[in-house]
Amino acid sequence: MKTKTETPAAVLEPAGKPVVKIFGVGGAGVSLIDGLSREEFAGANFVAVNTDAPSLAASSAPVKIHLETKLLRGLGTGGDPERGRALAEEHFLALKGACEGVNVVLILAGLGGGAGSGICPVLARAAKETGALVLAFVTLPFACEGNRRQHQAHHGLELLKSVADGVICLPGQKTFKLIDENTSVLDTFRITGSLLIEGVRGIWRLLTRPGLIQIHFDDLCALVRDRHSESVFAFVEAGGTARSHEAMEKLLAHPLLDKGRALAEADAVLVSLMGGKDLTMGEVNRVMEQISRHCEHAQIIMGAAVDAEMKNHLSVTLIAAKNPVAKTAAPAAGEATEETVSRGKTPAATHQVPTASALSLYQREEMVARHAGRSRKAGSKMFQAQLPLAIVTKGRFDKSEPTIYKGEDLDIPTYIRHGVPLN
Numbered sequence: 001m002k003t004k005t006e007t008p009a010a011v012l013e014p015a016g017k018p019v020v021k022i023f024g025v026g027g028a029g030v031s032l033i034d035g036l037s038r039e040e041f042a043g044a045n046f047v048a049v050n051t052d053a054p055s056l057a058a059s060s061a062p063v064k065i066h067l068e069t070k071l072l073r074g075l076g077t078g079g080d081p082e083r084g085r086a087l088a089e090e091h092f093l094a095l096k097g098a099c100e101g102v103n104v105v106l107i108l109a110g111l112g113g114g115a116g117s118g119i120c121p122v123l124a125r126a127a128k129e130t131g132a133l134v135l136a137f138v139t140l141p142f143a144c145e146g147n148r149r150q151h152q153a154h155h156g157l158e159l160l161k162s163v164a165d166g167v168i169c170l171p172g173q174k175t176f177k178l179i180d181e182n183t184s185v186l187d188t189f190r191i192t193g194s195l196l197i198e199g200v201r202g203i204w205r206l207l208t209r210p211g212l213i214q215i216h217f218d219d220l221c222a223l224v225r226d227r228h229s230e231s232v233f234a235f236v237e238a239g240g241t242a243r244s245h246e247a248m249e250k251l252l253a254h255p256l257l258d259k260g261r262a263l264a265e266a267d268a269v270l271v272s273l274m275g276g277k278d279l280t281m282g283e284v285n286r287v288m289e290q291i292s293r294h295c296e297h298a299q300i301i302m303g304a305a306v307d308a309e310m311k312n313h314l315s316v317t318l319i320a321a322k323n324p325v326a327k328t329a330a331p332a333a334g335e336a337t338e339e340t341v342s343r344g345k346t347p348a349a350t351h352q353v354p355t356a357s358a359l360s361l362y363q364r365e366e367m368v369a370r371h372a373g374r375s376r377k378a379g380s381k382m383f384q385a386q387l388p389l390a391i392v393t394k395g396r397f398d399k400s401e402p403t404i405y406k407g408e409d410l411d412i413p414t415y416i417r418h419g420v421p422l423n
Contacts, residue, residue: 018103028110077114084118096126112141112149117156177255198235202317211305266320276311
């Protein structure tokens, strides 16, 4: 592979528009990019990435990357993110090559399975190494899909956030605010997909549509590059003479923005307004004034574009990025944390430990490994030595749920759970 002498992000199309490539990863991601209108996203490059050959064969994407090895025998990842990650690492150069010369990489996927959770972080890292701006749009599983998929999804999300410039995340459970008891399963997943696509559409409009107020690619890069944050989004439409007021009412009532609370917590907000040729500066100003009032401490980037087909209508796409530096509250009295348990300490008058929801499988394994390798400080009367025991896995039970009894994880050795040093 040739060594690049120029940062890809500095190379724009002749018209000054950034080069955008949209990746659909896994079964859900491939379905999502197939649902994007090629006319609306004219100029974007589409790539389908999956371990499942039939899914790729049915996809309309012009470029398809099949991650496969002889060991899998065409069976895919089997729902195991580690297999997906290993496959992506094995084909890392192919993924990186697909991102060469691209300014913006958009990744669409559903987390929780083996392909989406395992491949997306590796793909994001490959894209970052080429100099591209990387934004991911992902869904999280519904609660009814089980704890295993939930744990895998959240672990994959953390890995993705650590490498991508921004992650727009849609928890499937929030879709229940938009459906009723009679909504079918197919319609529910269709609604979830359409919500995610609205986020992609908002970014696409910011990057490509000429507007009354133009958003430059450098502005977007300055706002989101290397933030590694998680974002929320909303899309609303309104019509008539009071469309600006109606649009704001719908926006503040949007379930994905938690009735406006997400705006107050955001430190960066992207706003894309679009209307017909009758869109006025007064309407743009009214909308932005109210948005600014609800997110006083956020940096705001706004674009306003005109579409002749939207006469007498106004659409607002909003993406709010939370502060990437999360503030962690101090543990309450009597509450054990991973740190206190791993050091063999427990709070006064209790031996409480984190429940399964507090610690993932990966965190529990790391906690045990750290504890096994630590020794007490010099000068201490008691000495904690590492036992000469071979570390083994649970085999086929590696992905099984932990055994919880009265709030304690029995898979963690008793001497660690109760802070008992071995003499």
